[in-house]
Amino acid sequence: MRIWLALLLPLTLLAQESADKKEATTEKKDEKAAAASPQPQKEKELTGYIDLGARWVGHAGDFNTYRSLVNLSQGTRLLGMDVGYEPAANRLFTSLRIQGYNWGGDPYNTARFDVQKRGIYRYVGNYSNIAYYNYLPSFADVTANKGVYLNQRSYDTTRRNFENELTLFPGGRIMPYIGYSRNSDSGNGITTLVADMNEYPLRNLITWGMNEVRGGVRIEMNRWHVTLEEGGTNFKDDQGVYSTEKLTGNRTAPYLGQSLYLLSGAQYYRVRGNGAYTKVLLTANPFNWLDLSGSLVRTSPKTYASYTDTLKGSLVSGEDPLLVIPQITDSYYGNVRMPHTSASASAELRPMERLRVRTTWETDRFHTSGSGVLTTSYFLTSTATTGTPITGTDGERLDVSRNRQQVEALYDISKKYTVRGGYRYEWGDVVLKANQFITNNPVERGQLQRHIGLFGFLARPVTRLTVTGDFELADGVKTYYRSGLMDTKRINLQSRVTLPKSMLFNLIYARFDNKNPTTGINLDAVSQSTSANLQWLPNDGKRISIIADYTRSTIRSDFNYLYPLGLFPVQSLYRDNAHSGTLMADLRLPLGKNYSGHLTFGGSFVTTSGTRPSNYYQPQGRIQLPVTPKLEFFSEWKYYGLHQPTYYYEGFRSNMFTGGVRFVM
Secondary structure (H helix, E strand, O other), rough: HHHHHHHHHHHHHHHHHHHHHHHHHHHHHHHHHHHHOOEEEEEEOEEEEEEEEEEEEEEOOHHHHHHHHOOOEEEEEEEEEEEEEEEOOOOOOOOOEEEEEEEEEOOOOOOOOOOOEEOEEEEEEEEEEEEEEEEEOOOOOOHHOOOOOOOOOEEEEEEEEEEEEEOOOOOOEEEEEEEEEEEEEEEEEEEEEEEEEEEEOOOOOOEEEEEEEEEEEEOOOOOEEEEEEEEEEEEEEEEEEEEEEOOOOOOOOOOOOOEEEEEEEEEEEEEEEEEEEEEEEEEEEEEEEEEEEEEEEEEEHHHHHHEEEEEEEEEEEEOOOOOOEEEEEEEEEEEEEOOOOEEEEEEEEEOOEEEEEEEEEEEEEEEEEEEEEEEEEEEEEOOOOOEEEEEEEEEEEEEEEEEEEEEEEEOOOOOOOOEEEEEEEEEEEEEEEEEOOOOOEEEEEEEEEEEEEEEEEEEOOOOEEEEEEEEEEEEEOOOOOOOOOOOHHHEEEEEEEEEEOOEEEEEEEEEEEEEEEEOOOEEEEEOOOEEEEEEOOOOHHEEEEEEEEEEEEEEEEEEEEEOOOOOOOEEEEEEEEEEEEEEEEEEEEOOOOOOOOEEEEEEEEEEEEEEEOOEEEEEEEEEEEEOOEEEEEEEEEEEEEEEOOOOOOOOOOEEEEEEEEEEEO
């Protein structure tokens, strides 16, 4: 034993000495490494940027068309802002982010506010303001052939959307939330006051708004997630048209030897509505080979409406078309209910390693029932104070049921090839009140029935090539509408090729056919497009990137619709052949060791021929130059040009220059 101790003792001391030397060497290396590497920088509390600038606009041609399509004006703007603030220590919040774009007079501006205390709450607010202007001289204009351009369906309104949501305990298992949304629209426009045998374009005052309040809870478990929500909406819609001057209307020929005109007229309608809804969303993964999802939405809205009008002039009586009278008044009161239920369910099974089976089911059902009372008074002389009232009551009924069921299987033949096949069945029925020309039955019935075959594939024959295809072939038995889907074919093909020198090439072909050979309908509609896209991103686009895109598309529609007066068939024929393309390049400008700018230039174009030929061009260029690490200068030029050979008076040209600075946080 002593001999072993004598031998082990020096070995142990030697090993301890070696370990001490190794530890000392390691400590010295760590000290040198710590001295050589700088201390980690403290993360910035304030990040983001603010873009301030001004725009100059010059335009020629039709200003109303320019406003309907572009509607950008000149002036100083807050072009963009994205600022984030994450304080090191704050009891109220851990992160705050504010975003805003196109403020100061642009037709579309947005704002977003996002604040949260991690694990406690998160509030998100979104606001958008849309100046909607639509005044194309050729649209719904029966006076255009006279050289007088008075659009009789135009709008100049402002739409505002405001959405808010507060979530408690974000990222946890159970997350209660409440939300509020407000959508509104106000402004004016032009619409027609419709009288018997004539129409009169009048100014239209528009005011509507809707409020929504909702609340619910999201439950996030390991293998299932559910959302339960209850909410309610209320809305109002007030519109009115009026005129205090003599108008001859759209009718140019005398009626029974007399000229029809409107001396003064006013129409007002007032709509109020409210409703509650319940929403349930569910996703689950009970087993590794099974995924489930489903949804249920139940609503029960109610609407109440009133309508009044007073017309004075030379007017045709609705009760006696041979009688021309000086004054007519109408008043209407009605209400409607529409319980609505939508549900869906889906499942994906993976019984084998290479096989996936998906099945989905959807249903949408609603019932509309309404009643109303209309009182019309006819005045036989312009001095009469009381007229002959005629009162009528009426009711409406509409029951709609639409269903869809689909099953498909995906099989991986190998790592390079996957095929897909399936079947979808669509069916439904509709019951509605019969029109006035049907006297033997108080209701009309319609049915929907379609059988659709599905097929698709994914192929990667070589490393740099991917090809996908999706096909649908439908046999329609019945459809609701004359222009509804019947016998359809759908084709989508896409290929993606990775070329040498950091080039990506995509080729996409899509075609959709819809035919209804029923006698009297003879629907034949076809739309197809072929697109090619090339991207060149050498060195991940750090110095230069180029994107080129071209699309050739065609639309053809030919079918018979029923003319409202007499219900005889009239052919509707539409053709559109279009070429569109985009070419954009982005260059990095090395200005110094730590400074670089960007130059972006290119443009887009669209040329069409057919029913409404047009040519549209939009070249542009932008340069961005740094001044300091916290300040950048940018300047942008855009050109908008529209020419329509048929409606030449709707063409316009516009040059737009924008300059500004970016403040970097």
